[in-house]
Amino acid sequence: xxxxxxxxxxxxxxxxxxxxxxxxxxxxxxxxxxxxxxxxxxxxxxxxxxxxxxxxxxxxxxxxxxxxxxxxxxxxxxxxxxxxxxxxxxxxxxxxxxxxxxxxxxxxxxxxxxxxxxxxxxxxxxxxxxxxxxxxxxxxxxxxxxxx
Numbered sequence: 175x176x177x178x179x180x181x182x183x184x185x186x187x188x189x190x191x192x193x194x195x196x197x198x199x200x201x202x203x204x205x206x207x208x209x210x211x212x213x214x215x216x217x218x219x220x221x222x223x224x225x226x227x228x229x230x231x232x233x234x235x236x237x238x239x240x241x242x243x244x245x246x247x248x249x250x251x252x253x254x255x256x257x258x259x260x261x262x263x264x265x266x267x268x269x270x271x272x273x274x275x276x277x278x279x280x281x282x283x284x285x286x287x288x289x290x291x292x293x294x295x296x297x298x299x300x301x302x303x304x305x306x307x308x309x310x311x312x313x314x315x316x317x318x319x320x321x322x
Contacts, residue, residue, distance in 0.1 A: 223297045229275040230301040239310065242268055246314050258318055265314065266295050269307070274298050 218231045234242060249264045250257045266289045270276050276294070278285045289295050299307065 219301050221297055221301050223294055224292075228298070230298050231273050232301065233303045233306050234272060238272065242272055242310055243313055243317075245272075247317060256318075261314065261318055263289065265311065269295065269302075270298060273302050 218229050221228050221230055245268050246261065246264050249267075250260045263286060267278060267285060270278055270289070276298070278288060
């Protein structure tokens with residue numbers, strides 16, 4: 175392996191539509207493919223919830239991902255105690271705040287009733303990129319379960 179400085183795995187994950195060299199290493203992505211990334215629709219869409227039109231962003235930008243995660247993790251501190259039981263509620267608040275144009279009331283009890291007593295959260299989630307949200311949830315849960 176001295177001539178090849180790339181790390182090789184015994185069982186590489188072979189992805190469909192990816193070209194590999196004779197050693198099983200993925201070949202570089204052609205520039206024409208990279209340029210087409212600008213055609214990915216990461217914009218917003220309109221959804222109707224209880225007769226109200228809501229604008230929902232399909233994806234957060236790369237720079238916003240750490241902000242989303244830290245918002246959820248930091249909000250769950252109550253003095254010296256980390257309220258793990260609040261993570262799902264705070265995550266739902268962050269999804270509504272960062273992915274939609276809905277402004278939830280300041281009162282936590284009313285927020286709770288809206289987020290768990292209606293289908294607002296599910297309506298917004300149905301319009302956003304599932305893979306991104308799932309990745310954010312996994313990152314948050316991994317941190318909460320391993321560090322705290």
